[in-house]
Amino acid sequence: MSNPNEDYFATRRTIRRYADRPVSDELLENILERAMRAPTCGNMQLYSVVVNRDPEMKKLIAPTHFNQPTVAGCSALLTICADFNRFTRWCKLSDADPGFDNPLSFLNAATDAIIYAQQIVTIAEMEGLGTCWLGTVLYNADKIAEILELPDLTIPVACLTVGWPAEEPPLVERLPLKAVMHKEKYRKDSDEEIIELFKAKDDFPDNAKYIAESGKKTLAQVFCDCRYPRSLNEDFSRSFAETLRKKGFLK
Amino acid sequence: MSNPNEDYFATRRTIRRYADRPVSDELLENILERAMRAPTCGNMQLYSVVVNRDPEMKKLIAPTHFNQPTVAGCSALLTICADFNRFTRWCKLSDADPGFDNPLSFLNAATDAIIYAQQIVTIAEMEGLGTCWLGTVLYNADKIAEILELPDLTIPVACLTVGWPAEEPPLVERLPLKAVMHKEKYRKDSDEEIIELFKAKDDFPDNAKYIAESGKKTLAQVFCDCRYPRSLNEDFSRSFAETLRKKGFLK
Numbered sequence: 001m002s003n004p005n006e007d008y009f010a011t012r013r014t015i016r017r018y019a020d021r022p023v024s025d026e027l028l029e030n031i032l033e034r035a036m037r038a039p040t041c042g043n044m045q046l047y048s049v050v051v052n053r054d055p056e057m058k059k060l061i062a063p064t065h066f067n068q069p070t071v072a073g074c075s076a077l078l079t080i081c082a083d084f085n086r087f088t089r090w091c092k093l094s095d096a097d098p099g100f101d102n103p104l105s106f107l108n109a110a111t112d113a114i115i116y117a118q119q120i121v122t123i124a125e126m127e128g129l130g131t132c133w134l135g136t137v138l139y140n141a142d143k144i145a146e147i148l149e150l151p152d153l154t155i156p157v158a159c160l161t162v163g164w165p166a167e168e169p170p171l172v173e174r175l176p177l178k179a180v181m182h183k184e185k186y187r188k189d190s191d192e193e194i195i196e197l198f199k200a201k202d203d204f205p206d207n208a209k210y211i212a213e214s215g216k217k218t219l220a221q222v223f224c225d226c227r228y229p230r231s232l233n234e235d236f237s238r239s240f241a242e243t244l245r246k247k248g249f250l251k
Numbered sequence: 252m253s254n255p256n257e258d259y260f261a262t263r264r265t266i267r268r269y270a271d272r273p274v275s276d277e278l279l280e281n282i283l284e285r286a287m288r289a290p291t292c293g294n295m296q297l298y299s300v301v302v303n304r305d306p307e308m309k310k311l312i313a314p315t316h317f318n319q320p321t322v323a324g325c326s327a328l329l330t331i332c333a334d335f336n337r338f339t340r341w342c343k344l345s346d347a348d349p350g351f352d353n354p355l356s357f358l359n360a361a362t363d364a365i366i367y368a369q370q371i372v373t374i375a376e377m378e379g380l381g382t383c384w385l386g387t388v389l390y391n392a393d394k395i396a397e398i399l400e401l402p403d404l405t406i407p408v409a410c411l412t413v414g415w416p417a418e419e420p421p422l423v424e425r426l427p428l429k430a431v432m433h434k435e436k437y438r439k440d441s442d443e444e445i446i447e448l449f450k451a452k453d454d455f456p457d458n459a460k461y462i463a464e465s466g467k468k469t470l471a472q473v474f475c476d477c478r479y480p481r482s483l484n485e486d487f488s489r490s491f492a493e494t495l496r497k498k499g500f501l502k
Contacts, residue, residue: 009285009374033428034260039372039384042478045426050433057435086430086440087474090449093442094471099481104488107389110358111408114365115384121290122373123260133290133366138358149436157362175296177284179337182301184308185400189337191344198341220345223338227293230350237355 008126013171015130016070018163022053023075023129028162031123038119046109047116048083050148051076060147064140065159070132074161079137079144080117082109084153084249100153101251106244110157117158130165133158139236142243152248173204259377264422266381267321269414273304274326274380279413282374289370295338297360298367301399301407303328311398315391316410321383325412330388330395331368333360335404335500351404352502357495361408368409381416384409390487393494403499424455 032049040046052058053076061079062071071077084100091098099105121131137144137159144156179197189197201207207219214222224230244250283300291297303309304327312330313322322328335351342349350356372382388395388410395407430448440448452458458470465473475481495501 007285009288009370012288014290029428029432032432034258036425036428036431037260037263037422038369039265041386042474043423043425044474045431048431048433048437050435050437052435054435086445086448089440089442089445091471091475093446094453094469096469096471096475097481098471098475099484100479102481102484102488104389104484104491105479107361107408107491108386110361111365111386111389114362115369118289118366118369119260119373122370135292135359135362138355138362148433149439151437151439154437157358171288172294174287174294177280177287180287180296180299181280181283182299182399184301184303184305186299186301186402186405188400188402189340191340194337194340195344197337202345218345218347220342220347220349223293223295224342224347224349228351228356230348230353233350233353233355237353240355240358 011171012125013169014132015163015165015167015169016068016132016161017165017167018074018130018161019166021075021164023162023164027127028076031120031127034123035116035119038115040112040115041108044087045112046082046084046087047113048081048086048154049116049120050079050081052079053077057147061144064143064147065134065136068134068136070161071134073163075163076161078117078120078160078162079148079156080113080120080158080160081150081154081156082106082113084109085151088153101248103244103249106155106249110155113157117160120160124162128164129162132161134161138240141240142246145243145247150247155243155247155249172206173200176200262422263376264420265383266414266416266418266420267319267383267412268416268418269325269381269412270417272326272415274413274415278378279327282371282378285374286367286370289366291363291366292359296363297333297335297338298364299332299334299337299405300367300371301330301332303330308398312395315394315398316385316387319385319387321412322385324414326414327412329368329371329411329413330399330407331364331371331409331411332401332405332407333357333364335360336402339404352499354495354500357406357500361406364408368411371411375413379415380413383412385412389491392491393497396494396498401498406494406498406500423457424451427451
């Protein structure tokens with residue numbers, strides 16, 4: 001086992017600001033190719049990645065990610081899609097009758113795409129690059145699909161910015177392993193135990209700043225009222241369902 | 252860039268058969284802890300992992316994975332869940348009003364859980380362990396949730412067997428990078444181009460064996476008629492939707 005202070009995995013962090021130096025096509029393609037050895041459902045490789053480097057394309061895409069500066073500032077923007085289009089076309093061309101136009105098949109493809117995206121993150125970071133995973137991709141999947149001209153049975157589910165790091169942010173807090181790990185069955189924690197498990201989060205110095213900035217009383221209120229409010233979650237749920245329908249996964 | 256013949260990422264493969272030697276609790280917990288530094292939505296860590304080592308528990312769970320021998324034969328069976336239960340409980344205990352009982356929040360949590368699972372795969376394999384990702388977890392999520400006593404807002408989305416390798420399988424085929432990578436926009440391939448992209452798959456020697464064993468004419472027919480037939484995909488879609496409803500993600 002590695003020394004936790006030197007281990008890449010134990011110390012990895014998201015990088016949002018990048019140097020001007022571009023990531024070469026050769027390196028990027030090498031990473032995308034090696035990442036294809038990640039696990040994939042039945043070896044079907046139900047994913048695609050759209051690489052955006054053109055500043056005009058990034059300008060078009062940026063609003064779908066709420067204009068987070070990391071989009072304009074990255075060397076490459078990677079949109080990773082759950083993709084049953086390619087496989088379905090191959091099946092039809094091979095005298096077979098594909099039945100992948102349903103929600104479970106979407107989940108299979110989304111799983112493949114997220115595994116592939118995380119493998120890209122790991123390989124890129126081990127090559128010295130920085131990456132930032134943009135969860136916003138799920139909120140505006142329909143608009144992103146339009147800009148990237150995604151075909152049927154293809155929906156963006158992960159987005160990464162990639163570049164040479166121009167910052168070295170401190171490690172943020174994580175829950176203790178006990179919060180996440182259960183032995184044999186899911187543990188039934190008491191309210192007091194839940195509070196104890198989140199103590200590191202409630203006590204993390206930077207979080208006091210967010211609470212003050214938002215004019216809230218607790219960190220949980222920042223999450224529920226400001227960052228991920230119910231009304232937005234419900235709006236985005238409806239628009240994602242509509243994207244699933246439009247892209248042919250609800251037949 | 253690494254030598255592709257020696258690089259872990261370029262040569263990784265799934266291991267299904269394990270030696271009798273157990274994976275120590277210390278090593279397993281070290282892996283699960285380091286994996287928690289993987290990207291996570293808003294640093295909410297919307298995942299849990301249930302570790303099963305007890306042979307009786309594995310016997311109960313095995314049928315939900317269609318009795319694949321890797322379940323009984325592994326040192327640890329890890330079921331990784333999309334989990335908004337813990338976070339929601341903390342919010343309620345912190346005077347906040349959580350709104351995570353919707354499909355988009357499920358997708359956020361599922362993304363977190365799949366990223367975490369893939370990070371476990373990578374760290375475990377770099378420690379010399381073998382892992383096998385069981386896609387079957389999505390098919391019987393309801394039964395797994397019952398056996399593991401998962402609470403509301405918690406659904407299994409990834410399952411891994413882990414152990415010391417007792418086999419060294421050959422590398423299987425993958426599509427060429429070109430099939431997966433698109434520049435600036437999604438490329439519109441012709442039928443001939445699709446056939447060309449899948450050539451390595453159609454020509455892979457082991458696949459001829461599967462076609463013969465199934466009495467089919469093409470590899471695509473093996474996928475569509477035997478491995479992932481429409482009727483099963485649709486049945487599993489319905490049962491997964493029912494699990495989403497039962498676990499409170501369709502409010």
